Amino acid sequence: MDLSAARQVAASPRPWRNPMPVASRAARDPLFAFLLAGVALFGGYQVVQHFEKPPVIFTPEIEQAQVADLATLTGRKATAQDRARLKAEYLAEELLFREAIDRNMHLTDGETRKRLVDKVRYLIAGAPPEPSEEELVDHYATHLNLYRAEPRTSFTQIFRQQKPADAGVLLARLNAGETIGGEDFWLGRDFPRYGDSMVRGIFGQPFVDTLKTAPEGRWIGPIPSPRGWHFVKKSERIASAMIPFPAIKDQVRQDYMITHSNAAISQALAGLKEKFDVEE
Numbered sequence: 001m002d003l004s005a006a007r008q009v010a011a012s013p014r015p016w017r018n019p020m021p022v023a024s025r026a027a028r029d030p031l032f033a034f035l036l037a038g039v040a041l042f043g044g045y046q047v048v049q050h051f052e053k054p055p056v057i058f059t060p061e062i063e064q065a066q067v068a069d070l071a072t073l074t075g076r077k078a079t080a081q082d083r084a085r086l087k088a089e090y091l092a093e094e095l096l097f098r099e100a101i102d103r104n105m106h107l108t109d110g111e112t113r114k115r116l117v118d119k120v121r122y123l124i125a126g127a128p129p130e131p132s133e134e135e136l137v138d139h140y141a142t143h144l145n146l147y148r149a150e151p152r153t154s155f156t157q158i159f160r161q162q163k164p165a166d167a168g169v170l171l172a173r174l175n176a177g178e179t180i181g182g183e184d185f186w187l188g189r190d191f192p193r194y195g196d197s198m199v200r201g202i203f204g205q206p207f208v209d210t211l212k213t214a215p216e217g218r219w220i221g222p223i224p225s226p227r228g229w230h231f232v233k234k235s236e237r238i239a240s241a242m243i244p245f246p247a248i249k250d251q252v253r254q255d256y257m258i259t260h261s262n263a264a265i266s267q268a269l270a271g272l273k274e275k276f277d278v279e280e
Contacts, residue, residue, distance in 0.1 A: 056094050058087050066090065125264040131256050139256045140245050146255065147243045152193045153211055154236035158182035159189075161228040167221075174219040174231060182231075193238065203227070212237075 066086045067078045078086070106112055131139070140147060159182045164170055170180055182189070187202065200208050203225040214220050214234045222229035245252065 056091060056098070058090055062090060063087065121261070121265055124268045125261040128257050128260040131253060136249065136252050136256060137245060139259070140248075140252045143255070144242065147245075147248055147252070148240050149243050150195045150197060151212075151240050152195050152238040153199065153234060154192045154194070155211065155232050155234045156190050157185070157233075158231040159185040159228055160222065160230075163222060163224070163229045167229075171219055171221060171231065174233075180231075183228075185227075193236070203230070 063083065063086070067083065070078050070082060070086065100106070100112075106116055158174070158180060161183055173180055191199070196208050199211065203223075207223055207225050207230070210220070210223050211232065211234060214232065216234050216237065219231055219233045221231040223232055224230075
C-alpha cells in the first residue's frame, strides 16, 4: 500500500458500535440481578431503620423549653454553660430511654410496664366528670352487694404452738371456769369484733368456718391454724349489714369514677385488639 492509500484509510471514520448489546448481556447475567436485589434490600433496610429508629435530635424547640424551665426555677437567664449542660443532659436521658426500650424493659420490667399501662389508661379514659349526688346514690343502690359490712366476731383464744397431749382435759377445765396457761401470741388473747377477712388473714379459712358455727360463751378446740393450736371462746357474732350511704360516700364516689373509666377502656380495647392482632 502506498503512502496516499494509507493516509486515506487512517482518515476514514471508524465503524460505530451500538453499546446496547453489552448492557443487554449484563442485564441477563444472574450475578447482575443478584447485585440489584442486594442494593434494593439494603436501601429498603436503611429506610425502615430510619423510620423505626428516628435520629436523636436536640431541636431548637426543645432547647427553648428547657431554657424557659431553667429561668422559671432559678430566676435567671441561661448561660452558655447552662445551655451546654441542658443539651448534654437531654441527649443522655434520651439515649438511655431508647436503650431501655431497645432492651424491651417496657415488656419485662413489671414496674415500668405498670406505669405505662396506667398512663395509657388515663390517656384513653381521661378524668370522668364529677358525679352529682343523685348519680352517687344511684350507683350505691345499683351495687348494694359492694357496700355491706362483713360479718364480725369477738373471741378469746389460748395459744399453744404444739397440740397438747391432754387437750380434752384442758378443754374441760376451761369450760369449768379454770384458767390455764398459754404461750405468747403476737396479737394477744382477745380479738374484739374482728371481720372475717381479718380472721382469715391471721388464722386461715378453716378457722373462720369453725368460728362461725361455734357456740357462744363456751370454749372449743384446740383449733389448728398455720400458726399452731388454739382454744377459743366466742363471745359475739355480728351479722353482715348494709353500710349507710353517708358513711361510705367517699368509697362510692371512687367506685363510680373507676366504673366509668373502665367503661371507656373496654370500648377502646375492641379497636386495640384489631390493631395488634390478638389471638384468643
